[in-house]
Every structure is written in C-alpha cells, then in structure tokens.
Amino acid sequence: MHLQLPSSLKGMTKLDRDQFTQVVTVPFVNVPVECIQTAKWKNALLTLHLFKNVRDLDPTSKTHKQVLFDPDVIKSKEDVINAVPSITKYAEESFDFTPITLTYANYSIEQVIKAILPDDLGKDKPINTGSGYSLIGHIAHFNLKDAVLPYKHIIAQVVLDKLSNVKTVVNKLHEIDSVYRNFELEIIAGEPNTIVKCRESKATFQFDFAKVYWNPRLSTERERIVNILHRDDFIFDVFAGVGPFVVPAAMLGCTVYGNDINPESVKWMTVNLKANHSKKSRNEYHVFNLDGREFLRTIAFPRIESYQQEVKGDDEKKWCLSSNKIVILMNLPDIALTFLDVVSEWLSSSIDGSEQWILPVHIHCYTFSKADNREEDIRTRLKSILPNVNDNQITCRFVRQVAPNKDMMCVRIVLFDNKKNEEENPTKRFKQDSSE
Structure with a gap:
C-alpha cells in the first residue's frame, strides 16, 4: 500500500511520533475462519509494518474474521472476486470499506526516513539517505554523507525504535585507515558500547568495532x-x-x-x-x-x-x-x-x-x-x-x-600444482553481493 504521509514531516530534526498518526480507509471482507488458511490471497492483502490484516470481527465472534485488503489493488467487489475467487460468496455478502488508524509503529524504517528527509536530497548524486546500514551485533553502522548529517540523530532514533536488537547507532567519520584498517566513528544514539558479539560460519566473534575492521x-x-x-x-x-x-x-x-x-x-x-x-x-x-x-x-x-x-x-x-x-x-x-x-x-x-x-x-x-x-x-x-x-x-x-x-x-x-587444478566447489552457488 502506498502511504501518503503528511508533508509537515519533511525536514523534521526532532522525532515527533504523533505526527505519523493518520486514518485511512481500506476494503474488507468477512470470511469464515476455516477459509483463511486455504484461500490464495496473492498480493491482495493489506501489508503494513506491525499490522494484522486478518482481525477479529468482535470479541464474541469465533466463526468469522475480517480480512483487510490493499486499497491500491482492491477497489471494488469485483476486484476481490478476481483476485481471490474462493471467497466470492463472502465478498458478495460483506464487501465494504472501513477506516483504520495507522501510527508511527506501522511504518518501516525506510518509510519513516523517506517521509522526514527533504525530497531534493540525492537528486544530483545518489547518496545514502539513511535507509542503508549494516548490522554488527548490537550496532547499526551508517556511512552518512554531509547532506544527511543534520538528520543523523533522528535517523538513529528511528533505528533504535524499530530494531529491538540494536542498542547503539554509529556513523563512520573518515575513510578506512590503510595501515590498521579501522576508521573513526561517532556514536549518534544509544549505549556507548562498541564491543560486539556476532555469529558467522558457525563461529562466534567478539571484537571492539571502533578499533578493528x-x-x-x-x-x-x-x-x-x-x-x-x-x-x-x-x-x-x-x-x-x-x-x-x-x-x-x-x-x-x-x-x-x-x-x-x-x-x-x-x-x-x-x-x-x-x-x-x-x-x-x-x-x-x-x-x-x-x-x-x-x-x-x-x-x-x-x-x-x-x-x-x-x-x-x-x-x-x-x-x-x-x-x-x-x-x-x-x-x-x-x-x-x-x-x-x-x-x-x-x-x-x-x-x-x-x-x-x-x-x-x-x-x-x-x-x-x-x-x-x-x-x-x-x-x-x-x-x-x-x-x-x-x-x-x-x-x-x-x-x-x-x-x-x-x-x-x-x-x-x-x-606448485602438479595435479589438475581443483575447482572451487562447482556444485555450490553463491549469490553476488552488489550492496554498497
């Protein structure tokens, strides 16, 4: 669902979560409980962050659930019937629209940051506007460009709000040192703790992220x-x-x-x-x-x-x-x-x-x-x-x-290979990482 957030959010440098609250109208159909798991919903359901698209009709109803649909996809009863033919009968009986209240909790990190940052950032030259970060143990690591720095604290707060495992948010300040392969960083939110633990290749690693690569x-x-x-x-x-x-x-x-x-x-x-x-x-x-x-x-x-x-x-x-x-x-x-x-x-x-x-x-x-x-x-x-x-x-x-x-x-x-060169596991396939 494409969400149009209030224009008053643009340029916000201090997070006001209440400004993200809005009421939107979405289509629904009341469906018997036994049909929920078997119906082929495709991409018709309303999908939002921390939001249930199948909910109780009321506290007393045990036979039916209310299924909410994406208003960008479903605009009429006929759209429901075409998308999910198995619930045609229930669409005919109960299709309608209902208001729902969305809050700050229902938006992803990317949606919140996009709503806050000015639209002209990154137009001339692509930059990391705050939605790109790495996770190392409890640390979220950013590499923000100068144009984004006025918003670094609000970006960091959003990440702390949305990712429960993140306790510290840091930003890279300079290029990697060519001798020790580490870089200077600043803690922009959270705990002042840069000693992390993480797992990779069935091993556990511990290190001070501020001092190593x-x-x-x-x-x-x-x-x-x-x-x-x-x-x-x-x-x-x-x-x-x-x-x-x-x-x-x-x-x-x-x-x-x-x-x-x-x-x-x-x-x-x-x-x-x-x-x-x-x-x-x-x-x-x-x-x-x-x-x-x-x-x-x-x-x-x-x-x-x-x-x-x-x-x-x-x-x-x-x-x-x-x-x-x-x-x-x-x-x-x-x-x-x-x-x-x-x-x-x-x-x-x-x-x-x-x-x-x-x-x-x-x-x-x-x-x-x-x-x-x-x-x-x-x-x-x-x-x-x-x-x-x-x-x-x-x-x-x-x-x-x-x-x-x-x-x-x-x-x-x-x-010094006197035998046929060994292939590097030709039966294995590895994805190519093209992220920055």
Missing part, C-alpha cells in the same frame, strides 16, 4: 572460501583481522596462521580462536602481529617449505595429505596486490625440489578495479608484480560491487 557484507565471500577448505589444509592469512577466515578454518581442522599489523585485531583474533577452539577438530593455530611482508618472509614461506619437505619425506603423510593444499589469504583490497612482490622474490629464489612438492599453494588476493575490463586490468597489473607466474595459473572472479563503477575482485594464483 569488520564488514558484514563480506560474509558471503568468507563463506565461499571456508567451503573450499579441507580438513588438514594449511592456512596463512596475511591480513587476518579478528579472524573471520582463520577461526572457521581452525574449527574445520585446518592448521592456521593468522597475522595482522593492528595489535587490537590480533588481540580479538586470539580471543575468537580460543573461544571457538574444539579438541574434536584437532585444530592448530598461530597468531602474529607483523607487517604483511615480514609475515610472508619470516613465517609463511619458511613454514610452507618445511611442510613440503616434511610431507615429501614421509610416505604416510604424502598419501594422507595428497588431496590437501596450502592457502594464502590476502584480503586488503586497496593494496594487497602490491604485497605479491614478496611472492615474486620467493619464487625467484632457489627452492630446492619445488617441482616435486606434494601440496599446491593457492593464493587468494583481493583487489579493486574500475576498468571496463576488470579481469584484463588485474592481469596487466599482476604481470608487472609476478612475471614468473603464467596466465593459466591465474583466475579472477567478481566478489561485490562497492561503488557504481568500482568492483571488489578476487584473483586466485595456483603454484
């Missing part, structure tokens, strides 16, 4: 990676954050090495690994607080070589781990691609017997691209960084759209 819109991508891992794989996460990749990998039974330059991320990654640790999974985890290049040079590459030599020299392990792999994750899209120069150095050095290594190395590196041909753009950039890797060792795929002309992409580089 966490993007819930990447949950689909993280799930995709977790689903291609096998028990006993070796995982090296160069920019691990609070552990969205390494925690579920450890739960799966992988040996994980999580690294992050932000000490606060390392603190919470350790908390999350311990909290989700299970003796049944036999998981082994190691946590580091190093620069990404230092982690690759001093931890990842030496351990990879050690594992390869260990497996190559042990026939039982060679057989047991022949279907496993080493995975290097590099999720820092702004600059992760540039860290591959360390991989190039490693490949150029003398790696004894690497052609006989049992465990292939799969590198998943994330980047952004604005080019018309995203894959060609990424491959061109890679050639200057990784001249010792062939085109057939590289695959690119779309992850999500982050801006109208900017995509997040994942490039997979497969090294």
